[in-house]
Amino acid sequence: xxxxAHSAATFASPVGxxxxxxxxxxxxxxxxxxxxxxxxQPGNLVEMTVGPGDDCSVLSMPASQLVFTxxxxxEGQDFRRQWNSGDTTTGYDVGWKxxxxxxxxxxxxxxxxxxxxxxLSTPPDIPLQWLKDFARGLTDSCRxxxxxxxxxxxxDLGASTEISVTVTAVGRCAGAPLLRSGAQVGDVVAIAGExxxxxxxxxxxxxxxGFSIDDLENRPGHILRAVQAxxxxxxxxxxxxxxxxxxxxxxxxxxxxVRDAQRIAQASKVSIHLETELFRxxxxxxxxxxxxxxxxxxxxxxxxxxxxxxxxxxxENHGMLACFPADTPLPKGFRAVGRCERxxxxxxxxxxxxxxxxxxxxxxxx
Amino acid sequence: xxxxAHSAATFASPVGxxxxxxxxxxxxxxxxxxxxxxxxQPGNLVEMTVGPGDDCSVLSMPASQLVFTxxxxxEGQDFRRQWNSGDTTTGYDVGWKxxxxxxxxxxxxxxxxxxxxxxLSTPPDIPLQWLKDFARGLTDSCRxxxxxxxxxxxxDLGASTEISVTVTAVGRCAGAPLLRSGAQVGDVVAIAGExxxxxxxxxxxxxxxGFSIDDLENRPGHILRAVQAxxxxxxxxxxxxxxxxxxxxxxxxxxxxVRDAQRIAQASKVSIHLETELFRxxxxxxxxxxxxxxxxxxxxxxxxxxxxxxxxxxxENHGMLACFPADTPLPKGFRAVGRCERxxxxxxxxxxxxxxxxxxxxxxxx
Numbered sequence: 001x002x003x004x005a006h007s008a009a010t011f012a013s014p015v016g017x018x019x020x021x022x023x024x025x026x027x028x029x030x031x032x033x034x035x036x037x038x039x040x041q042p043g044n045l046v047e048m049t050v051g052p053g054d055d056c057s058v059l060s061m062p063a064s065q066l067v068f069t070x071x072x073x074x075e076g077q078d079f080r081r082q083w084n085s086g087d088t089t090t091g092y093d094v095g096w097k098x099x100x101x102x103x104x105x106x107x108x109x110x111x112x113x114x115x116x117x118x119x120l121s122t123p124p125d126i127p128l129q130w131l132k133d134f135a136r137g138l139t140d141s142c143r144x145x146x147x148x149x150x151x152x153x154x155x156d157l158g159a160s161t162e163i164s165v166t167v168t169a170v171g172r173c174a175g176a177p178l179l180r181s182g183a184q185v186g187d188v189v190a191i192a193g194e195x196x197x198x199x200x201x202x203x204x205x206x207x208x209x210g211f212s213i214d215d216l217e218n219r220p221g222h223i224l225r226a227v228q229a230x231x232x233x234x235x236x237x238x239x240x241x242x243x244x245x246x247x248x249x250x251x252x253x254x255x256x257x258v259r260d261a262q263r264i265a266q267a268s269k270v271s272i273h274l275e276t277e278l279f280r281x282x283x284x285x286x287x288x289x290x291x292x293x294x295x296x297x298x299x300x301x302x303x304x305x306x307x308x309x310x311x312x313x314x315x316e317n318h319g320m321l322a323c324f325p326a327d328t329p330l331p332k333g334f335r336a337v338g339r340c341e342r343x344x345x346x347x348x349x350x351x352x353x354x355x356x357x358x359x360x361x362x363x364x365x366x
Numbered sequence: 367x368x369x370x371a372h373s374a375a376t377f378a379s380p381v382g383x384x385x386x387x388x389x390x391x392x393x394x395x396x397x398x399x400x401x402x403x404x405x406x407q408p409g410n411l412v413e414m415t416v417g418p419g420d421d422c423s424v425l426s427m428p429a430s431q432l433v434f435t436x437x438x439x440x441e442g443q444d445f446r447r448q449w450n451s452g453d454t455t456t457g458y459d460v461g462w463k464x465x466x467x468x469x470x471x472x473x474x475x476x477x478x479x480x481x482x483x484x485x486l487s488t489p490p491d492i493p494l495q496w497l498k499d500f501a502r503g504l505t506d507s508c509r510x511x512x513x514x515x516x517x518x519x520x521x522d523l524g525a526s527t528e529i530s531v532t533v534t535a536v537g538r539c540a541g542a543p544l545l546r547s548g549a550q551v552g553d554v555v556a557i558a559g560e561x562x563x564x565x566x567x568x569x570x571x572x573x574x575x576g577f578s579i580d581d582l583e584n585r586p587g588h589i590l591r592a593v594q595a596x597x598x599x600x601x602x603x604x605x606x607x608x609x610x611x612x613x614x615x616x617x618x619x620x621x622x623x624v625r626d627a628q629r630i631a632q633a634s635k636v637s638i639h640l641e642t643e644l645f646r647x648x649x650x651x652x653x654x655x656x657x658x659x660x661x662x663x664x665x666x667x668x669x670x671x672x673x674x675x676x677x678x679x680x681x682e683n684h685g686m687l688a689c690f691p692a693d694t695p696l697p698k699g700f701r702a703v704g705r706c707e708r709x710x711x712x713x714x715x716x717x718x719x720x721x722x723x724x725x726x727x728x729x730x731x732x
Contacts, residue, residue, distance in 0.1 A: 049431065049543075050433075050543060050545060053546075053633075054475065054543075054545050054546050054547075054617070054633075055435060055470075055471040055472075055474045055475055055546075055617050055618050056433035056434055056435040056471050056472060056474075056475045056477070056535075056537070056543075057433065057434050057435075058431055058432070058433050058434075058475070058539070058543045059431070059432050059434065060430070060431045060432075061429065061430060061432065062429045063427065063428045063429045063430075064426075064427060064429075064430075065415065065424055065425070065426045066424070066425050066426075066427065067416075067422035067423065067424050068422055068423050068424075068425065068481065068483055068519050068520050068536070069421060069422040069423075069483070069520055070483040070484070070485045070520050070521065070522050070532070070534060071485070071522050072485040072487055072522050072524050072530075072532065074487050074524055074525070074526045074530075076526075076527070077487075077524060077525050077526065078524075104421075105421040105422055106421075106422060108421045108422075109420065109421055109422045109424070111422070115434065117434055117435070117436040117534050118436070119436045119437070119438040119532045119534075121438055121440050121443075121530060153434050154434050154435055154436055155436065156436050156437050156438050156532075158438050158440055158443060158444075159440070159443050160440045160442075160443065160528065160530065161442070161527065161528060162526065162527060162528070164438075164440075164487060164526065164530050166436070166438065166485045166522075166532035166534075168436060168483050168485075168532075168534035169422075170434070170536075171422070173424070177415075177416060177420075177422075177424045179416060179420050180419075180420055180421075181420075251420070251421050252421050267419075267420075
């Protein structure tokens with residue numbers, strides 16, 4: 001079956017009704033088109049000499065420091081197709097997020113993403129359109145996050161009872177790789193990208209309910225933006241790459257600034273002091289979301305301090321946490337949130353206090 | 367918890383009872399030890415400058431043609447923890463096979479495996495020991511398949527309702543990559559590695575039943591060997607790399623020689639003629655397995671022709687199918703099974719006959 005022969009009705013049919021080659025024909029051309037486009041971008045030093053179709057793809061490149069990472073998203077653990085709120089996570093969302101979180105890991109090392117490999121396992125009941133949307137989500141994440149030269153060089157498609165997506169990302173360092181272990185006493189700790197909005201979006205989708213489709217679209221703008229941040233996070237790739245050669249240490253914020261700062265502190269043998277006041281704008285932006293949820297959730301309690309928790313401990317936004325020498329201007333897109341001091345057995349402090357062993361939630365409740 | 371504090375009782379406990387750092391402590395040291403060993407092998411041109419622990423690992427390498435592949439195994443689709451026969455698939459088996467099938471894709475391109483990335487999703491009820499066995503299966507596959515310089519440079523661990531393992535493999539071409547599209551009219555078609563034994567092993571585990579643990583071990587040697595081939599296939603890596611610079615085309619046999627020959631024929635625009643007589647030794651070796659199953663299966667019919675089907679259409683052994691110029695001696699480990707001729711609309715022939723569109727099973731039934 002040729003792509004042109006796929007009608008709208010065809011795309012609504014479950015993948016279990018198609019042969020493997022029919023399924024591939026529905027989305028592989030989208031990936032091939034993307035790969036041609038990515039390969040033609042100026043400044044490309046990596047050439048895809050053999051594309052998908054053989055046992056492996058082949059990329060030709062100059063002497064390199066390459067970075068590698070892999071990450072899996074599983075339905076029920078990392079997303080739901082249908083949320084309590086009525087929101088849905090589409091194939092596009094799953095593809096976007098799977099790509100974005102791996103791109104974030106690559107750029108946090110100070111590397112440019114050069115290729116993704118994608119393995120998708122799905123139940124046979126998902127519509128063929130889902131796969132096409134998934135492929136588009138992958139390629140749009142590359143383009144819109146700034147990874148225009150990143151190809152999708154391989155994949156695997158299989159059956160399972162729950163949707164599972166594994167993306168492996170490969171990048172090429174622009175200079176020396178940026179590690180967690182390079183922070184120095186006296187460094188300014190800074191952040192690029194949004195904080196807390198993805199956690200707020202999760203709370204909206206998980207803990208509010210009873211909306212019709214029309215209601216969903218008519219929610220206030222700050223609610224819609226939070227949902228969007230959870231479903232389609234954006235990683236500040238250009239900012240991250242501007243930190244190369246300037247920052248002493250950098251990492252992707254996957255578990256919130258407090259916990260991730262702890263990782264840098266421990267790897268670098270410094271203590272990190274964060275100031276809530278420096279997160280004030282991020283927190284203020286989410287207070288209306290917490291307020292909105294307070295009136296709508298029967299199962300969880302929300303208060304204004306929830307917004308603080310989202311910002312300081314919420315993950316999945318895929319911003320950057322970096323440490324810069326104090327005497328250098330911060331690169332564009334970074335804002336200071338704290339500083340590195342001499343090592344202390346408790347390596348992260350918020351407003352001078354030690355978060356308890358049980359984590360930030362417990363600390364807030366003190 | 368330190369590794370030394372893990373007692374036998376600890377390892378029998380389900381992973382759901384441990385923190386992420388305790389789980390990692392159970393098997394990451396095994397991988398680190400392997401990586402040190404792999405990095406110290408003579409002739410290594412790839413250096414792991416940053417190991418797992420940062421957002422990405424970093425490998426430093428000279429100008430390269432790199433090959434990339436990814437493949438997922440899902441419980442229930444690709445293996446069972448408990449088979450009808452009473453056989454079990456252990457963590458070691460899952461790790462071994464996930465590594466092997468990706469190593470096979472790399473070496474079939476004429477490339478040396480340089481690193482694997484491994485993502486594992488499991489239900490919380492698997493014992494901690496399972497993870498340790500899994501890691502050992504990964505590293506043993508690298509060592510015993512001949513990929514001694516292949517590191518395990520990254521991974522991801524998550525929860526799911528069924529075990530799912532995705533391995534991404536990266537290799538470095540020794541010369542020009544070997545593709546499916548290079549076969550020429552007049553070439554000898556040849557095979558390295560076992561054929562049919564993995565399919566026979568699957569049939570034994572799926573279609574025989576009612577064995578006690580003692581009975582399982584006392585099955586005849588040809589039965590045990592077939593089960594072993596299904597659980598821990600071996601890919602002929604050294605033979606494959608000896609084909610570089612000699613073979614015109616090569617691929618990993620993942621779906622049996624007939625279907626995979628079709629792929630080379632179509633990519634190379636030749637027709638491939640296979641001779642059953644040249645598979646005689648492979649078939650003869652499996653006739654006792656078919657015979658044994660005939661007396662033991664209530665749900666499937668087996669006959670001596672089943673052995674022919676296993677050999678010609680059985681996958682998962684991960685041998686090599688290659689096309690060599692007729693005037694050159696075959697490299698060690700390869701045996702001739704056919705020849706390439708001028709293109710014909712039906713591109714694969716077995717004993718001069720065309721397998722039907724419905725595949726080899728239907729062809730056999732004619």
